Amino acid sequence: MYKVRLDKYLTEMGLGSRSEVKQGIRKGFVRVNGETVVRPEHKVSVKDKVFWKGTSVDFVEYEYIMLNKPAGVISATEDSREKTVVDLIPDSRRKDLFPVGRLDRDTEGLLLLTNDGKLAHRLLSPRHHVAKVYYAVVSGVMTEADIRSFAEGLYVDEELTALPAELDILSVHPAAGKSEAEGSGNPEGTSEIRLKIYEGKFHQVKRMVHAVGKEVIYLKRLSMGSLRLDEALRPGEYRRLSTSELEELYAE
Structure with missing residues (x-):
């Protein structure tokens, strides 16, 4: 079973920066399988039961989010002056989300955000001619x-x-x-x-x-491709993809 450092695991799940997470671990904020762990380098896997300040932290490897992008927001992961599409997903489990392709600042509609580089490449590659x-x-x-x-x-x-x-x-x-x-x-x-x-x-x-x-x-x-904008989503709203939507995208 693949294992990662505890501080990396918690950082990727959005509990804070690497330095903040390390500090929290050393202060005893973390329990793994019922035991307090104070070493950031402690190795964990997806089968371990990890708690941060008493709250369970389940590992999510990939996220897939459909956003109805509103006008006035840029298709980027971060910007010092403008609001980005990533800023519109406050409850994301992953902090490495990125938009698959881009929509202009004044363009609205369907935008997929994920941290799955393989799927993004599949959808954007000129060889696949995804509609x-x-x-x-x-x-x-x-x-x-x-x-x-x-x-x-x-x-x-x-x-x-x-x-x-x-x-x-x-x-x-x-x-x-x-x-x-x-x-x-x-x-x-x-x-x-x-x-x-x-x-x-x-x-x-x-x-x-x-x-x-x-x-x-x-x-x-x-x-x-096969992914269609959910008409129930108003501009700025989002939801996670269903299993069937994800399977259809991978079949493109």
Whole structure:
């Protein structure tokens, strides 16, 4: 049975920094299998019964959390000035969570947070072409010509020719008449679209829409592979993945 140092075990379970945990161990805060342990280097395994200040500490190797990312939060693990997606998970058991891929600061929707590097690589690797579906509101009227351009593989700029993508135009709201449009700030109208892409380049959805002469004004990710955003989650809310959701992701 694989064993780790007691201070490492407790630190990974979020009981404090390594130095704080060591200090607590030496003060007698920890009992292992009914006995007080004061040596940080004491080795434990997942089968040992570990208590910190009388509270059981069960080892969790991996966490998988679905977050409905709100706008205004950055997809990072830490930042000295801005709130990060990790800051939104106060009860995480692991302190090494990271977002799988990133959503722009102003983009909402599905974001997976985990400490499972193997799964993250599987979902992000260009070789696997894991589908990502977005809902967007676009300034401008999307057309059948845009659908064909996206399906053929769109030349975006000198850095990106996007893989073929599936564009669905959900609705189009043409510009209102002159009297109604005064002060609207949107003389070209708007469109609502759903877009499925198979890669994850920097600002890809916004760049693709810009390449056909429109601009994204609202963007939300709905799914990533088999994982779909739980509609019960409001922006900023999260939950842990179910066993079936995790199995489906690993089958991608």
